[in-house]
Amino acid sequence: MNAFEIYGGKPLKGEITPQGAKNEALQILSAVLLTPEKMTISNIPDIKDVNKLIELLGDLGVAIERISDDTYTFEAKNINIDYFQSEEFKTKGGSLRGSIMIVGPLLARFGKAAIPKPGGDKIGRRRLDTHFLGFEKLGARFHYDQDNHFFNIDATNLHGTYILLDEASVTGTANIVMAAVLAKGTTTIYNAACEPYLQQLCKMLNRMGAKISGIGSNLLSIEGVDYLTGTEHRMLPDMIEIGSFIGLAAMTGSEITIKDVHFDELGIIPTVFGRLGIKLERRGDDIYIPAQDSYEIETFIDGSILTIADAPWPGFTPDLLSIVLVVATQAKGNVLIHQKMFESRLFFVDKLIDMGAQIILCDPHRATVIGLNKAFKLRGIEMTSPDIRAGVSLLIAALSAQGRSVIYNIEQIERGYQHIDKRLLALGAQIKRIEGKPLH
Template identity: 85%
Template sequence: MRNAFEIQGGKKLKGEIIPQGAKNEALQIISAVLLTGEKMTINNIPDIQDVNKLIELLGDMGVEVNRISRDVCTFEAKEIDQDFFNSEAFKTKGGGLRGSIMILGPLLARFGKASIPKPGGDKIGRRRLDTHFLGFEKLGARFDYNPETGFYNVDASNLRGTYILLDEASVTGTANIVMAAVLSKGTTTIYNAACEPYLQQLCKMLVRMGAKISGIGSNLLTIEGVDSLGGTEHTMLPDMIEIGSFIGLAAMTGSEITIKDVKYKELGMIPDVFKRLGIQMELRGDDIYIPSQDHYEIDTFIDGSLLTVADAPWPGFTPDLLSIVLVVATQAKGSVLIHQKMFESRLFFVDKLLDMGANIILCDPHRATVIGLDKQIQLRGISMTSPDIRAGVSLLIAALSAQGKSTIYNIEQIERGYQNIDARLKALGADITRV
């Protein structure tokens, strides 16, 4: 059986690790190169499947792509092959990549039309794309779904600025609407806009390209349409999900790890949530140093009630790290309630942790109570399959802390989001083999 990781757990790790560029920022930024015919240089690109597929897709569309190094790429979208959007190749490639929805805003803004296959992606429950489509419609786009071809054809020959109140603070939805609005006529106001650092990064880059955007970092964005945008250079933030994953990994395995260049100010409450689990860390320059600790004890609320960790739109805690928090809590002293509000099947990997000996009560599809083992009982290695990106890494962390051998199948899911993860963990002393 190919594509599995075999892990001998229970080893303490040690050393420095550099987080990759942010996956969720990359999908927006790389789509935005379609907004101009001028040269765009993008740095700190994560070398992962979802991002590489999007770059390949841009090349197929006629964008001149020049990969200078593994993490630096230049793009020139002078000419776009409009016929490509009705091809089987686009249907196959675009349909299998959830990030492909992000090219829609830029294409509508610059060319006034686009086609897109029904998007695919992760198996973590229904993820609505209505926010994107409703936003485009308010700007004046017309959608026509063809059930025979499975394509949406969109006419946006007359986009005009307008007031948009988003039904949810969707990061990709906000990004897509912003990219459509920057070249629309007149002023667009987006309220209940997502304000994640990744979205701020996109807006700042668009401003450098000549866009007029105010309110960056807040949930109220005002965009004055301009006629055209120029090229620029952009460097992506480190991936905050990776940083959180490595904090959890250090705690679970009792390891001394330094996470380099984390852009601490952009991490929001991520470090604080891990500190509430009892994990010690210190900021050294812009590095997070985590000392080796044999125990970590979960905080309770001030009135003595059980700590609850729930996800919320930024600046709340990101849903992408809840599975990591859940795994880390299994070896803490104390209990915590994990409340996953945004996706209904993200907690369904808990059965694998139960097989490993964790003490978890799955209350319903959204909530799990973890009763920590305080490292008195080590998890035991098992064979398991990764259901989605974040659960995959959580199970990988569990396996690294467990006694004996674990095998994780379906690691393509992990590799969609984490570049070269086995080699990077090996460099810290992990016993991980690809089989």
């Protein structure tokens, strides 16, 4: 098992450029199946989840060419529909939660699809109901094979309809949009997700010939068309990486410039980190974070303890709550972290407590963090990464901690962060990849 060995407690310095957005990539790459024409996609992150999806597209028959490190062309002219029933597809599709995103495009263009029950993070239940209820409303019929954990879907006659989503699911909205763009008639999606990555998908589909209105709102109208053409698309930088680097700079007392962040697409993220007392400055399209000896958490106007909770866009993204939690351990003041969407995402706090953090885990969804104001440095320990976001939070903690830390199961981290050790080394971090496995 690969692990990271980190010697922390030293400030970092320099510039770092965020990768392309993982969550956008899984949508955009799936959309190449909607047209037989060539698609050119750039700023693709070189991470395991995305690379697995690209490999899966190739197995389905998509002609793929890598033009540069972050740019590929895709041509879905000859798709092998029979591949759905293969054991290889069941294995590969089941190991990648993002594989659910190919269903909408396949239903739209070919009228049928199959998908194994997808995998992904162990962060509690992540329902697929929104996807399938939307497909059903469009006229699809699906069968779940409980013995093989496999979904087979028939959609030979998709038609536009009114859909009120039970939750503003990002992947659910994207999947239903991709299914609806080639359906007969007009589809209306209310309570649609509206964050920048979904907007990016809709704008790209419109360049391909789709007719989507209401982009950026929670009410989308999609007039079905008969055919989509190829296009070029560049993905946004990953807002979760940007937030992670802001937190890293604060915890390690580092002077860091985050380059090319598309600041206007970050929504409330800079504001939330500002409420933790972190100073950051917009410089063009970069974010400059000065070295800070301390940062103080704000209170509410009446003096009560600050609560930071996740919410659908334009609320605060749940993927950054783990980062906010770990950063708060070294702030001055207290904060309640309320993770509403996933019931197991706070279960990594035991590692932070072992490192010396003062955290009360109230229940599976809430944790109170008592900031130490850097009076007591965290201490290095050996730990295992449970999921992508918790893994990076532990990595940030280790970089701020005194002494040696080892993080196992870094494959989880590398599912979402490309070449993270090399990029941190460039900032002056003491981190290296080692072989080993945890004692417990």
